[in-house]
Amino acid sequence: MSADDLILYTNPMSRGRIARWMLEEVGQPYRVEIVDFEGGTEAPAFRAINPMGKVPTLVHGGVVVTEAAAICAYLAETFPQAGLLPAPTPAARAAYYRWMFFAAGPLEAAVTAKSLGLLAPPERARMAGYGSFERTVDTLEQAAAAASPWLTGDRFTAADVYAGSQIAWGQMFKSLPPRPAFAAYVERLQARPAWQRASALDDAGMPPSG
Template sequence: MTDDLVFYTHPMSRGRIVRWMLEEVGAPYRTELLGYGDTMKGEAYRAVNPMGKVPALCHGATTVTEVAAILAYLADRFPEAGLAPEPAAADRGPYYRWLFFSAGPLEAAVTNKVLGVTVPDEPRMRGMVGYGSLEAVLDTLEGAVAGAEYVAGGRFSAADLYLAAHLGWGMQFGTIPKRPAFETYAGRHLARPAAVRAREIDDGLLAQQAGGA
């Protein structure tokens, strides 16, 4: 039943990452499109996510919000897709590390850059910021992906998906520098058939919205 997985999103949101994951998983799902400032903040959707933001995923009686949580949930709920190492595998550690590195230090550092937030150089103040500095985040990430096809063992995982999506989006809009290691790593994964399908779906929805405006 397509109603078993219900995906709440907007085609120009972080939901694009979840769309890619859903296409990788291959299970049928239904998309519920929400508008910024109207249905997204409405009472009906706030019953799903009180934050009034997308994406969100409902799977039967289970509701999951936050991109990293949704990716981790789908990887574990649909193990046949092979998007996470086995729970007892040694690669599970790096998988969690880089999945949540994207959700934490990377997103926070890039967001602060976009907003013009500068962390003071005073050591005590810098220590209060979990990511330390944008350069530290980018250098750490470059060390993880340079010359590496995957960040968690020898196969593609949800951690690669999240990192590649962040890097691709950031380099496209100039919030992340186009370092060669980033371009190689992200380009490889963004060319996956599921990633291409997901972009085509969301780009088509954007075109429909523009045509109906």
């Protein structure tokens, strides 16, 4: 397999960091195409790959995968030798799917709504998939506190890459309240060599400040 068989369209100032970390965990050769937010996402060539004009977008042998959670799940299943799938037990699989989809659904929606000042009022909370921001955060905190050391138990999985990225960003940008369980979980994540490699690569691609 060559790097041209696995292409990541990304920007270091985006959720593409999640996909980069996942690729580093997978350990297969890949190529990165940086998509500039100033026109690059609207370029016809990129829109032909992803009509949403969003990053990250993964192309594997001509097959397109979008959405960061889907990219993580796809890579875990496509390259099982990386060991990023849960143990083959009902409890481990349940935790894997639960927290992967929780992070992609209620958590993402709640954090975005709060950042935009668009949280559902209490009397209409049932209409929102996340219910309330406070309950979403408390549920996430319980998951992080129970991680031993990972969301499915002893085995680090793609769910830790995706949900862990959301928690790490939430702590960095203060979109999630600081909680000891979050800090301890993020510390374990950031000790992983693949996280460190991916972060260094993305940091190196950041535009100069000032």
